[in-house]
Amino acid sequence: MGTGSKSSHASYAVGPTAAAEPDDVVAEAPAEPMSDEEVQAKADLLMAMDLMGELADPPFAIDPEDAVPTDPVERYDLFVGQVEQAQEAIEKLKEAGASDEEIEAHTKALKAQTLAYLNSLDEDDLREIAAAKGFEHPALVGLSGKGQHPLVHWLDPAYPSGIPSKEKIQAAALHRYQQLLAGETVGGMSLADLHELEGTEPPTSNGSWSATPEEAKAAGGALTGAINAYNHAAKYTAGGTQGEALQAMLAAEHKVATVDCPELGADLDKAKAHASLMVDHALTHNQLWATDVKPLVAQAVAAGELTETQANHLTPRQLVTLMRSTTPEAEANSLTELAAQRKQQLANLDAAYAAHSAVAPGDGEPLKLPPASAPGAPQAIAAWAKNAGELKDLQHEAHGWYSKSQQFLGDDPFAEHPGADAAKYVQPDGLTHDFNAWAKEQKLADLRAVAGEMGMENSAAATRAHVQQYIAASFNPKYDQQAIKDKVTAGAAKKEAAKAAKTAAPPPPKANGGLASDEGSQALSNKLAKSSTNSTSTQVSSAAKPVKAPKPGSFNANIQAMIAQVQQAKATSQDVPAYVDAKEVAGWTFGPGTKASTLGGTYAKTVHSAPDGSQWMFKADHNHGGALGHTEAAASHVLSLGGVPAVPVYHHKKADGTAGSIQPLLKDAKPFTSSPSQWTQSQVDAIVQSHVGSWFVGEHDGHQDNWLATPSGGLVQIDRGQAFKHFGLDKLSVDYAPSGGGGFTPIHQKLYQSALGGGLAKGVKINPSAAHPVIKKFESMPDAQLRSVLHTTAHEGAKAGVAWVPQMRSRAAKALKIPQSQVTHAQVASAFLDHAVERKNNLRQDFADFFVKQMGLPSGASLKHGGGS
Numbered sequence: 001m002g003t004g005s006k007s008s009h010a011s012y013a014v015g016p017t018a019a020a021e022p023d024d025v026v027a028e029a030p031a032e033p034m035s036d037e038e039v040q041a042k043a044d045l046l047m048a049m050d051l052m053g054e055l056a057d058p059p060f061a062i063d064p065e066d067a068v069p070t071d072p073v074e075r076y077d078l079f080v081g082q083v084e085q086a087q088e089a090i091e092k093l094k095e096a097g098a099s100d101e102e103i104e105a106h107t108k109a110l111k112a113q114t115l116a117y118l119n120s121l122d123e124d125d126l127r128e129i130a131a132a133k134g135f136e137h138p139a140l141v142g143l144s145g146k147g148q149h150p151l152v153h154w155l156d157p158a159y160p161s162g163i164p165s166k167e168k169i170q171a172a173a174l175h176r177y178q179q180l181l182a183g184e185t186v187g188g189m190s191l192a193d194l195h196e197l198e199g200t201e202p203p204t205s206n207g208s209w210s211a212t213p214e215e216a217k218a219a220g221g222a223l224t225g226a227i228n229a230y231n232h233a234a235k236y237t238a239g240g241t242q243g244e245a246l247q248a249m250l251a252a253e254h255k256v257a258t259v260d261c262p263e264l265g266a267d268l269d270k271a272k273a274h275a276s277l278m279v280d281h282a283l284t285h286n287q288l289w290a291t292d293v294k295p296l297v298a299q300a301v302a303a304g305e306l307t308e309t310q311a312n313h314l315t316p317r318q319l320v321t322l323m324r325s326t327t328p329e330a331e332a333n334s335l336t337e338l339a340a341q342r343k344q345q346l347a348n349l350d351a352a353y354a355a356h357s358a359v360a361p362g363d364g365e366p367l368k369l370p371p372a373s374a375p376g377a378p379q380a381i382a383a384w385a386k387n388a389g390e391l392k393d394l395q396h397e398a399h400g401w402y403s404k405s406q407q408f409l410g411d412d413p414f415a416e417h418p419g420a421d422a423a424k425y426v427q428p429d430g431l432t433h434d435f436n437a438w439a440k441e442q443k444l445a446d447l448r449a450v451a452g453e454m455g456m457e458n459s460a461a462a463t464r465a466h467v468q469q470y471i472a473a474s475f476n477p478k479y480d481q482q483a484i485k486d487k488v489t490a491g492a493a494k495k496e497a498a499k500a501a502k503t504a505a506p507p508p509p510k511a512n513g514g515l516a517s518d519e520g521s522q523a524l525s526n527k528l529a530k531s532s533t534n535s536t537s538t539q540v541s542s543a544a545k546p547v548k549a550p551k552p553g554s555f556n557a558n559i560q561a562m563i564a565q566v567q568q569a570k571a572t573s574q575d576v577p578a579y580v581d582a583k584e585v586a587g588w589t590f591g592p593g594t595k596a597s598t599l600g601g602t603y604a605k606t607v608h609s610a611p612d613g614s615q616w617m618f619k620a621d622h623n624h625g626g627a628l629g630h631t632e633a634a635a636s637h638v639l640s641l642g643g644v645p646a647v648p649v650y651h652h653k654k655a656d657g658t659a660g661s662i663q664p665l666l667k668d669a670k671p672f673t674s675s676p677s678q679w680t681q682s683q684v685d686a687i688v689q690s691h692v693g694s695w696f697v698g699e700h701d702g703h704q705d706n707w708l709a710t711p712s713g714g715l716v717q718i719d720r721g722q723a724f725k726h727f728g729l730d731k732l733s734v735d736y737a738p739s740g741g742g743g744f745t746p747i748h749q750k751l752y753q754s755a756l757g758g759g760l761a762k763g764v765k766i767n768p769s770a771a772h773p774v775i776k777k778f779e780s781m782p783d784a785q786l787r788s789v790l791h792t793t794a795h796e797g798a799k800a801g802v803a804w805v806p807q808m809r810s811r812a813a814k815a816l817k818i819p820q821s822q823v824t825h826a827q828v829a830s831a832f833l834d835h836a837v838e839r840k841n842n843l844r845q846d847f848a849d850f851f852v853k854q855m856g857l858p859s860g861a862s863l864k865h866g867g868g869s
Contacts, residue, residue: 035096101482106784209258218703226249227252276326313401351417366432439464461491623799631723641778642696684760687751707747724793808835
């Protein structure tokens, strides 16, 4: 499909931050079947994302009608259309029940793609588009040439046009234009230079009253006197006197702004601009009260210069700005829109308060909610709880301006809007107390029905406390609905695990799934053993008659190797502790701990008891304030997402404030001490798969002391504390070992060197195909998900100055074309995340090249095409 006017789909961009690579993938699909609405919304989103990509990097168009416009404004209009379509698709996904995590992932991917497009435009294109969209004097912003151009944010369709950050950019341009009018230079430009650059004519003297030069100068002098009088009144008086002085100053400014004196020529324009700047300064440095502007506002409303909506919904400073004749039209229009928005905001607040107060009258009275068991009650109670939260937000939004408005000056300022009275604000804790008192009299099953109406899919497994907190989370920010649902899920899983252990049932398959049962593996093994004896006589047990080993490379040998690999993965899977939600672990209380000098490693460690009695190891991070704890936790999470066995690690802070990481100890595990000549094929395959994960997270410390054999015969690498340490400098090479050789040689390097030297056991070899399932799992991880998992690691690491920061600072400086000294922590973190995404997306090509070029294994080339031999 082309990207011309024949199609219309789209979405959103990001705020003023450094450019990032677009995330072309949307979030992972949920395990549950999708509704038709969700399928259609995802299809619309994908199409919009694809079309946005075509606009950013246009393909060759066979049909000229399908060609992407070369005009930057036309192309931007098409792009905005796609942004809006994509945002609409995301909203539909949300309505269809997509999780908050999925919506966030889609939105982040969309932000990155939109920001990448806008940052790809050169300065001339940005100015041309901005001018076409109503920005006044775009050449007066972005003068420093440092960082992201301000017009990228101003043009960003992800943000509404009237938000303060965009208004500040326009205001900066208008202020600089006033400086030019006053005869100053800005960024080396004069007024004439600017208008020559814009291709426009400088303003001419066309005021509303004619004056001689002397009269014009007298008007200027009168303004100076009025400004001095206002400054004095604002400092030493209040009420009527200050209001009169303000009125006189604005009238004097208007007279200067509207004077027409051709004899003064360009000097008059400079004088007008200077006068406007003087009034700006006076207003900025003095407090404005609603009583000060009341007479002015009344006159303006009577004269038709202000509407009732404007007069009643703007603050004093905003009203003065709107009444000044020197205020740019764009700024005045923005204030008019703001007044209309606030009027609607109060209407919404009134409706929400009326509905809320009917149920929650306050003054110590109990809630008047219906019994939860009554017909239609779950829906009514859910609607009340959501309305209470919306009312709380509306009251908070109105709080900042309502008390400064003209409405507040009446005898009863809350007569029309009782919900705006601070005494009537929703008090989250007090309302939660009243709600809990009501809920105490309700049946748990009925409360679960209410929670289910509010999106708690697992309410059937929730306790009374969980359900009540989930409902109260609608209006009480101390509770988090997603965190509560996660707790319920974790608790249910824990109960199921305990039940399974109690009944000696086999454990359920883990996330690396699809593993055969012990019985199934044994049955297939026995069947192969029988067929390999070539016996047609009565079956004989293997204990009575030895089974001849199958010929290497034969069908039976390959099947037995597969069984061994399945059993190896199964053994590792069942011995490595399952991942527990990090929020749940953060709420656990660990014992005081004892020193663990026997565990080895660079950093001091202590062993603590978890609430369930299991033993956990805490590793302190004294040098980086806990940043390395975040790093090791993120690395273990990333590895587990790719199916690489990894002990779950969590960032943790002890009671004394010491930050670091904490992880469960592997029970009854032993050091993996054997030499390469003794390794089995399944162990070799496991090491290859682990190497893929190690390269992905930039971890090169996997020497033999950091490998353990689990009780069931599995194999797992521990201590990923050096993950990302050499990120951006490391190499995928059989010779690369930054921790040194000898006892610190990574085990995968020992494997590859032994294979090249013929040191592996007979029949055991390097299988490039073993890497494929891990690469495939990592590739399926959306870029947005990876950025989310590594977000804290990136930003905390950048602030703490961990080992990878200099390399990422250099990359950021090069990408942004600025000196390294000007690169911010956020830009360093962004470069880190960009490099992580780049490494993930290059895993297949990198390992195909590694196996072919360094290991001399031609079969490694098949990894490029989705598999291996």
